Amino acid sequence: MSAPDPRALRAEALESLLVEKGLVDPAAVDAVIRHYEEDVGPMNGARVVARAWTDPEYKTRLLDDATAAIAEMSFAGPQGEHMVVVENTPGVHNLVVCTLCSCYPWPVLGLPPAWYKSPAYRPRAVREPRALLAEMGLSLAEDVELRVCDSSAEIRYLVLPDRPAGTQHLSAEELAGLVTRDAMIGVARVAPPEGADG
Amino acid sequence: MRARDHTPPGHTRLPGYARGRVGRVVRVHPGAWVFPDTNAHDRGEDPQVAYAVGFSARDLFGASGDPATRLHVDLFEPYLEAAP
Numbered sequence: 001m002s003a004p005d006p007r008a009l010r011a012e013a014l015e016s017l018l019v020e021k022g023l024v025d026p027a028a029v030d031a032v033i034r035h036y037e038e039d040v041g042p043m044n045g046a047r048v049v050a051r052a053w054t055d056p057e058y059k060t061r062l063l064d065d066a067t068a069a070i071a072e073m074s075f076a077g078p079q080g081e082h083m084v085v086v087e088n089t090p091g092v093h094n095l096v097v098c099t100l101c102s103c104y105p106w107p108v109l110g111l112p113p114a115w116y117k118s119p120a121y122r123p124r125a126v127r128e129p130r131a132l133l134a135e136m137g138l139s140l141a142e143d144v145e146l147r148v149c150d151s152s153a154e155i156r157y158l159v160l161p162d163r164p165a166g167t168q169h170l171s172a173e174e175l176a177g178l179v180t181r182d183a184m185i186g187v188a189r190v191a192p193p194e195g196a197d198g
Numbered sequence: 199m200r201a202r203d204h205t206p207p208g209h210t211r212l213p214g215y216a217r218g219r220v221g222r223v224v225r226v227h228p229g230a231w232v233f234p235d236t237n238a239h240d241r242g243e244d245p246q247v248a249y250a251v252g253f254s255a256r257d258l259f260g261a262s263g264d265p266a267t268r269l270h271v272d273l274f275e276p277y278l279e280a281a282p
Binding site: 082084099100126127128129130142143144145146147148149150151152153154155 | 225229
């Protein structure tokens, strides 16, 4: 058996102390964790993206005032108070990073993956983003403009990915099933469904 | 606009790579925003305008910057000055 992760031990020790001193209620901590594990996550953002793909008026509202358009779908809360949605097009690809910490749009994507917070991702997303994306499996043509959004203030960004070819027949619900967290951060494309002829 | 070469002794949200670099405002974020440089030190919220400022990777990193990459950085007004 491997030794326990010292960070996990430290977090546990801190939690025990906070509970012992009556500063936090363990049931509240469990409720927050359960909320972000079960109720909030990339499936929310995927529904926003799928609706934008299938409802042009919604897409216009989303690009104009993302906070309000996302709230229409009942997604709101901490780290989603001020949203901007950036649209990928054949000529422009957007990538989101927070170089200063780990700012991330919780109501639509849940909690950030470990790599998003890592020193391997954050500086390279600014300094050599094309090489980084290629390593993550996304090769961009040289003439595609890459826009890197650094969430350095209170605004949180969501990428509206390109709708894959061969999906005209799919419903918004089916489309939402194709949209991944990574595509909404901008480190991947949305793959067409299995068997699509493109 | 030019991002000031602003290196306060305390907290700031001006990324180091943008300091002293010239960019263009691409979006004004509506509303007034708590200024982290004062708020983090109990000196009040000092509300400011916030902008998304676009920089080319070439302007940020010189010849090693990718010619087709732009950085959009959210910056508070006190971080910026007019560039000729």
